[in-house]
Amino acid sequence: MPGFRLASGGTRIDRSARFTFTFDGAPVEAFAGDTIASALIASGRSIVARSFKYHRPRGVFSAGAEEPNALVTVGSGAVREPNVNAATRLAAPGMEVSGQNAFPSVERDIGAVGEKLSPFLAAGFYYKTFIGPLKRSWMWYEPAIRRAAGMGRASLEPDPARYEKASAFADVLVVGAGPAGLAAALTAGRAGARVILAEAAPGPGGALDLEEADIDGRPAGEWAAAATVELAGMENVTLMPRTHVWGYYDGGVLAALEDCGGEGETRCRHWRIEARQAVLATGAIERPIVFAGNDRPGVMLASAGLAYARRYGAAPGGNVILFCNNDEAWRSAGLLAEAGVKIAAIVDPRTEILDALARPLAERGAEIILSHVVAAARGVKRVEGATIVPVGEAALAEAAGNIDRPGAQAQESEQGEDAAPPAPGGALERACDTILVSGGFNPVINLASQAGGPPVWREEIAAFVPGEPRQAFIAAGAAAGAPTLEIAINQGAEAGALAASAAGFEARNEELAVKIPVEGLRVTTEDGGLLPLFEVEPQGAKPGKAADKAFVDLQHDVTAADIRLAHQEGFADAEHLKRYTTLGMANDQGRTSALAGLAILAGEREMPLPAVGSTRFRPPAIPVPLGTLAGRERGRHAAPVRRSPLHHAHLAAGAQMMEAGLWMRPRIYPKRGETLFAAYTREARHVRRAVGIADVSTLGKIEVAGPDAAAFLDRVYANNFSNLAVGKARYGLMLREDGFVFDDGTAWRLAEDRYLATTTTAKAAEVMLHLEFLAAAAFPELKVSLTSVSDQYAGIAVAGPKARELLARLVEGTGMDNDAFPFMGVREATVGGAPALLARLSFSGENAYEVYVGADHGPFIWKLLLEKGADLEVAPYGLEAMGTLRIEKGHVAGPELNGRVSAHDLGMEKLLSTKKPFVGKPLAQRPALSEPGRLQLVGVIAADEAFRAGAHLVAGPAEQPGPSEGHITSVTFSPALGKTIGLALLKGGRERRGESLYAADPIRGGHCRVEVVSPHFVDPKGERLHG
Amino acid sequence: MLIPCPVCGQRDAGEFFYRGDATAARPPLEEEAERPWVEYVYARHNPRGEHLEFWQHAHGCRQLLVVRRNTETHEVFEARLVGPFGEGG
């Protein structure tokens, strides 16, 4: 009989609240408090998953974060969540759980071809199979292999769950609320430190509920409950249950994942915890022993078997064999037997065992088989029996070393009910449905490894403990290798006091007394009575039949043979072994497998285990949903959407809006049924014929003020600004320190000591940072202040032959004719009664004005311009038409100012002042920046075809294009010329006007003949804008 | 990483923009020779350990700071104002 629900017991379940969920479509009974795994075990379900490569049936192996097998998919459709750890996720009514890596179900997996393919899936198969003549076959095999060897599939639909991010601050962060963590939190909390106690499980106590012990004179469970009550009562202590700390970053920043549960609520919360000191009381997890067939459903860690019985009233099986090498596992077996689970036999390689441990079990009918090991598990879909072989005297002595172990001699018995006749060669066969295994305990050192030096080997527990801290943490308890509860709990208390003191609090630490009510046990548990054993080497159990696979890494299907093969092929270093075999690279991070892998490697290399080294743990220590790192910052909230003050006016005018950089901007204002092409060409044509208005509020605007404002601008622009008259504007070119073009814009002199400098929309923030840096770090002697006023103004361009007439109707305070308001003039006036700054500037090549009014006045003025200009046929024009107009005029913008062009490349070398120093000047004068062969700005025009931005310029036709000689940066259809035109960067372009080339667009298609021309397509003499 | 802004107090590094090596000596504006500018713009020591860096509190007071910190451990030792409000400014 596989697992079943015990008649009583279960500290974490509420037997009065019963519900069902489904697993692969079949109903499963559960109690409130059950995990998915405990409910599946209690329902007798053996197979919960199929393995990664070989599709072998797998059962639940552990009861915690170390679970390598029981990964399931929860939910369906958009809420489908793959790779959920069934051992830690609580079951919920109606929950849809499905097995992974199997079709149609884990029970009947027709994809189990992996077994037959297995010779191809050995260590390093990716590297071997697909090199040489087979290399090309990768594309054929890849989909099949990826499907066969894989984990759960994520939903392709948007995740409807809500995720949050939060920050927390602590003097002392205690990770883990087991006995050591509780004791640490108590001493630090009593000292007055701000303490956060984070615990992955829903409740405190760690593994205390798997112990029979008295702490401080009362039962362990009562002590933990009282400690929790005291902590909850302290204002300076925050308890964070269901919160798994998974990353330890520089500067005492730790990352944690809080499972918020509950449907319709926040699914989980990402915590960023700043801690001055940390106590890592992350406990230890049991490790398995590798033997043939050790992955069969029914093979489980001993402590997990006890956890299921005690916490959930779920028996791991009906007929259990325990295979272990340490006293702790015997105690687990004793408690299991007490809970009503039948222990058929205990197999231990040690020659003697304490009577206090063995007698109670023997009295309950357990067969005690010392000096033996389990060599193989029999069965496929469920363990059916164990092959047990004697341990060689020599091997035993070697493994035991010089450990002198006091204790009583236990009787050896072979009289179990299921005793089969001894197999040849002294092997025993025993029937069972469950093999509980315990090879000792590994401290959980993931966080310590992230923030510390290499882990340190501790002989008495045959495991690694945290290395030297590189941050302010103290490891305590089982995580630090404490072999007994008493040592662990006192280490915790001391660590809490030390951490609080280091954070500046006066802490006191009182010794806690721990008594374990098993006579004589404390003597041996100083070292846990451990006989190091990581693997039972395969024995040809039956003649002519090879031994079953023995798995080291259950999650990644890495076998002991894979590790030996990797060693044989030269991957003898721990880090190489890991990458070649993928040992420990699954999302369990090798918690149950890494050490066994190293032990086998050490055996092959004939050196002590610590000498082969260990691998480093990296964050995240547990799988973290990507959504939790994004929090609310996704979709429309991934980046702030910026809207101009005129946004609603555009919507009212029927604009088609588009994202342009950070901004939402009007692309076109289409009339009913109008295409994009028809709309933008109409709008552009209209500006050249009548008058158009456009939103230019997005331009960066920086007020530069102070007695040295003019001197400052002279230094930061390539051209001169100190000789600009008040009331005039000038085009300015800004270089980077390295001499390349940074940005362009205009600066308006509003007063002797006050300018308004405009930037391109895209570079607004960067230019501000650049100028602030120069003002503070390079020219602190200049008295100048910089203020971003980008958001304070709404900007409207009024352009076209009728622009002046339109504005004249609304402007008061300045004349509008050429004398009163010349080209490049700047005037302070009112427009429609609103205070305004006007500048006669043109980006379109038409007579045009930029009108800046307060942002709040913008919509009113926009509406007023449309109303008062109705008879002049005023119409708004969008981003596309603005592009058309500027390309027709050869004005450069973002696509041309790509960070790699020099002023010379753009034909703007005359703007580089020779009369004054300025930022970027010395490096701009490097000869290479004005070499004739550089990519230089040209115009290109097609006879009657169209081409696209991004196309390359080549000399030859499609059949023989030749090398790229440049590329097209901006393209539009020019209504003024009736042709497709573009700006391009062409090698030596300045000298190549009149040449005929091709615009090659091989990926998107197109190979179009173009002529190289001046970039000034329309009105090159600028007569229109002076009109 | 936290940066102690002299104006705003301890603030998360995410509020600051890194603005480069503060040990690189900027030539005087009038310097016309290419070599010193090439050194200033391109040559960096990238030391492991203690270092001086420019950070600007862009999402705060916008002041430019020189931060002394350890590039290996990311420990921040101090931050001081640069420019007109800094020492001697």
Ligand SMILES: [Zn+2]
């Ligand atoms: Zn600040």
